[in-house]
Amino acid sequence: MLPFLAAIYWNVDPIIHKFGPWSVMGHELGPIVLRWYGLFFMLPFVLGTFILTHIYRSERTSPQWVDVITIYMLVGTIVGARLGHMLFYDFDALMADPMVVFRIWQGGLASHGATIGILFACWLFARNNKFDYLWVLDRIVIVVALGGACIRTGNLMNSEIVGKPTDVPWAFLFPRDTEHLIQGAAVPRHPTQIYEALFCIFLLVLLYSMWNRTKECTPRGRLFGLFVVLLFIQRFLGEFLKENQVAFENGKLLNQGQLLSIPLIIIGIWVLWRAGKDPKNPYGYAPRDLEESGVAVPRAVK
Template sequence: MHYLVDFNPVAIALGPVQVHWYGLMYLGGFAGAWWLGQRRLAAGRLPVTRDAFADLAFYVMLGVILGGRIGYVVFYNFGQYLAHPLDVFKVWDGGMSFHGGLLGVLLAGWLWSRAQKLHFFDTIDFVAPLVPIGLGLGRLGNFINGELWGDFTQRPWGMIFPAAPELAERSHAALLAAYQAGELEAFARHPTQLYEFALEGVVMFTLLVLYSRKPRPRYAVSGWFALLYGVFRFLVEFVRVPDVQLGYLAFGWLTMGQVLSLPLVLLGLFLLWRSRHAPTLQPQVVAAADGDN
């Protein structure tokens, strides 16, 4: 029997205050990135103080949140938010774009690098291995929310998502009764959130951390990040159902996610090509300035 994805998206409820699993996943992503960033900083992967790194983390956090939200509005649901502009602030309803978040991180990294007088790609090479932590946890949040599912499948690992359009009108009690009676087997879908958790989270994290354990030429780590994410996302989109307001953009299979990921593949290849003759930033631990704790 296929698994029924039936989680409560609220992790903690204290009266009117609700803490959603999706929000906790974002916090976990930031915490994990902070931890790994501190380790990379201690290894001399970026010649700045801990205070400067804290500023970078703050810039990146804002880039992820603002860029992710604005990117979703612009890329995926512009008409809806144009008609109801205040809905932009309803982040608890979901709606974040990786590609928008990436642009936000790049802008944050550029501003911070200018202030620190560092090469932009030295910063981005430092940040790139940190990102898959948040990517993977974010996909787990999507899974708990029962959103962003895939096409129908009868593979053993297919799962049933109550929020899918063919089931959404049923009450929770009726849904459980039908599931226990084995009547929902035909509605199993690809758990594309878990595919992306494995590829964009676990695989990318492992490869990038291992690859960046020793100094690499400038652009190389960023190039691998862009290439891996672009390829993984492009492939998963073949079995992921596109946003209902967009549908398939062309050929009966091309999605917005694929359109936005293809430039990343090309950028990754370009950066890897450029890294062949680029300098390598050597480890350098910067001592804290007087007064720093």
């Protein structure tokens, strides 16, 4: 293995700044902590609105709908990610104290749970507002790819979800990851957070390029199916380079992330195989209300 000096020493403070504490009428409040992870978690919801607005405008769908689906996505992502973590990785703690699910500040979000939450949120949005479900998913996965890149960057700033020891020249040392020290010291590891972030950027460019060529004639389900297949194949293979996240995964052939990826890959393959083959609805549909005299008013989130 290469000497430690050959590795990149990653010791970034996950906290950007602390505001406070303050004393109000004898009561101490705060501090309010601004973290890199929180910043990167919210960033795709901000940047994604610009991407989705461009997409909707290009297909003559009012950008007013972007604000509505963003709210659905925000709630679906947070709720799904938190519930997914508790159900898939910390079920015993959930059974011991169901209120722990609300303690998001203690950490614990799962990407597979976020995926399920997003799928459900998009279904609700499509049902409530007369959009085709796969039309919505085909466009939203472009933004989700951006979100994946941001989340993994947030994981890097937290020095979490680290890779296994390696001697590759781009290895990272994570001294803040005290759970995976060897003989009390950090050792060079795969920067798996960067691998996944770069792959998500690749997906963003690929999916946007495909959509830009066909736009409203994009075969229904093609972008969503391709996104799911590629993302979770990468996730399945990438897990072989990661340290296990929870103790019950140790000693198993496949870890929890890999097991959860398999059904999603199968679903993605099926959707991709069926993409655009419905003769009555080959491209999906959405309200083409941008150029109408009376632009439709999006319904409130229910």
